[in-house]
Amino acid sequence: MSPACDLRVKGGKVAQIGPDLTPEPDEEIIEGHVNLLMPGLINGHFHSAVNHMKGRLPSLPLEVFMLYECPELEVLRPTPREAYLRTMLGCIEMLRSGTTSVQDDCFFVPAPEPEIIDAVAQAYTDSGMRARLALDQPELSELEKLPFLRDILPDDLRHELSVPTGAPASALLESYAHLIDTWHDTSDGRIKAAVSCSAPQRVSPDYFAQLDDLSIRNDLPFYAHMLETRLQRVFGEVCLSGRSLVRYTHDLGLLSDRMNVIHAIWVDDPDLDLLAASGASVAHNPNSNLRLGSGVMRWRAIQDRKIPVCLGVDEAIADDAINMWSVMKTAASLHTLSDWDYERWPQAVEVLNAATQGGGTAMREPGLGTMAIGAPADLILIDLKALPFVPLNNLPRQLVHCELGQSVRLTMVAGRVVTRNGRLQTVDEDAILAEASAVFAGKQNAMNLADKRVEKFLPYYREMYLRAGQYDLPVERRIDHLAR
Ligand SMILES: [Zn+2]
Known part of the structure; x- marks a missing residue:
């Protein structure tokens, strides 16, 4: 923490830092006396499409969880207003707690319609947040995305899951x-836009390459979930001739510094060497990884290789708060289990760096997540007289382990104040919350019906999951194997 000084914002950027700056005419003076000014937090990985489903599901492994996550009942197809409201719920939760930027790997059920894309982007625009928006759309059928399922399913269900349900590549590119x-x-x-393939095993190599081309031409981050679960590692053994999804993506020539490799839990050393050589960022979502039982990411092995790391919520039914302070606390605590050597455990400062400048790197926004001169003025003011900081013993540790967003007094994005004392200045929060509450209460019956329609698949997905658990792998990232 620097000694007390002033900071001037001009044109949405940090312009000057120094003691006793003289105010210029028309400048608003924000008294930060005895408070901490720091970069806003960056939610480096997020799916806003389920913002209205927080707390809805018990903890389930990803492959079973995904059956419930995006039901394709026509009655659940969102209206533009519903898409706007659910996106805005996330914006309010993030901005109030000091998260100023998000990378929204948004999925659209059954396919991205222009008016739904517009509604999501409009909500970010209206809220005042900084956002990257991608279209996270699988292109292949369930049978092609998952191991064992083809053998396990009875004929009727096998046929049902052999048909891709989303839009074809040509429509997605449109x-x-x-x-x-x-x-x-x-x-x-x-x-700004970003590109997403969802995951390498969910798209054809041809579409994967076309997305990469789009990413190159427009200099967009490219989101790809990789090796989130044990089953995904098994997929590589069974369906990719023993190659991991990281190796497969490398072999296609598509690992790059534009890529955000999301999760990267079930990686081995050669995978990490490939990631380090590519310049890709890893998006770490520790609350989601615990909630879905996915496993523990190799925090120190990734840091050792200087692979850029950002932190993310993942989504509001897999965290289920949209709170980056909680994500930081888990990241700082979880990885004490990964290394016997306590000198290799996460430090508060490196976790803070991941949640700020690590996010800026992943977003391809120079300076974002810092307070360097010329950096975007995405800043938050923390009340150091609030309980998490009284008494003040160690600022980084208290930010990571004590604060949960309740001490954020002001949030600024691109030089514009978007929250004061925990209230958005850009939209009528009370009206949004009242409308969202009524609209989504009206959807509960349809969502319960969708849950029922999933039940016929459950025994077979369970069988697939159990088979993946028995498969011998060169890596282990859960602790239950100790009891096997
Ligand atoms: Zn995700």
Whole structure:
């Protein structure tokens, strides 16, 4: 922490830092006396499409969880207003607690419609947040994305799951054209597009390469979930001739410094060497990884290789708060289990760096997540007289382990104040919350019906999951094997 000084914002960027700056005419003076000014937190990985489903599901492994996550009942197809409201719920929760930027790997059920893309982007625009928005759409059928299922399912269900349910690649590329033409680099660069394949095993190599081309041409981050679960590692053994999904992506020539490799839990040393050589960022989502029983990421092995790391919530039914302070606390605590040598355990400062400048690197926004001169003025003011900091013993540790967002007094994005004392200045929060509460209460019956329709698949997905658990692997990232 620097000694007390002033900071001047001009044109949405940090312009000057020093003692006793003289106010210029028309400048607003924000008294930060005895408070901490720091970069806003960056939610480096997020799916806003389920913001209205927080707390809905018990803890389940990812592959079973995903059956419930995006039901394709027509009655659940969102209206543009519903998409707007659910996105805004996330914006309110993030901005109130000092998260100023998000990478939204948004999925659209059954497919991205222009008016739904517009509704999501409009919510970010109206809220005042900084956002990267991608279209996280699988292209292949369930049978192609998962191991064992083809052998396990009875004929009727096998046939049902052999048909891709989303849009074909050509339609998805048209949706990207709409997203980029309409929204990329709007609101003075606060709203930008990104590219997503969801995961390498969920798309054809051809579409994967076309997305990479789109990412190159527009300099967009490229989101790809990789090796989140044990089953995904087994997928590589069974369906990719023993190659991991990281190795498979490398072999396709698609690992790059634009790529955000999401989760990267079930990685071995050669995988990490490939990631380090590519310059890709890893997006770490420790609350989601625990909630879904996915496993423990190799924090120190990744840091040792200087692979950039950002932190994320993942989503509001897999965390289920949208609170980056909670994510930081878990990241700082969880990895004490990964290394016997306590000198290799996470330090509060490196966790804070991941939640700020690590996010800026992943987003491909130079300076974002820092307070360097010329950096975007995405800043938060923390009340150091609030309980988490009384008495003040060690600021980084108290930020990571004590604070949960309740001490954020002001949130600024691109030089504009978007919250004061925990209230958004950009939208009518009370009206949004009342409307969202009523709208989504009206959807409960349809969501319960969707849950029922999943039941016929459960015994077979369980069988697939149990088989993956028995499969011998060169890596282990859960602790239950100790009891096997
Ligand atoms: Zn995710």
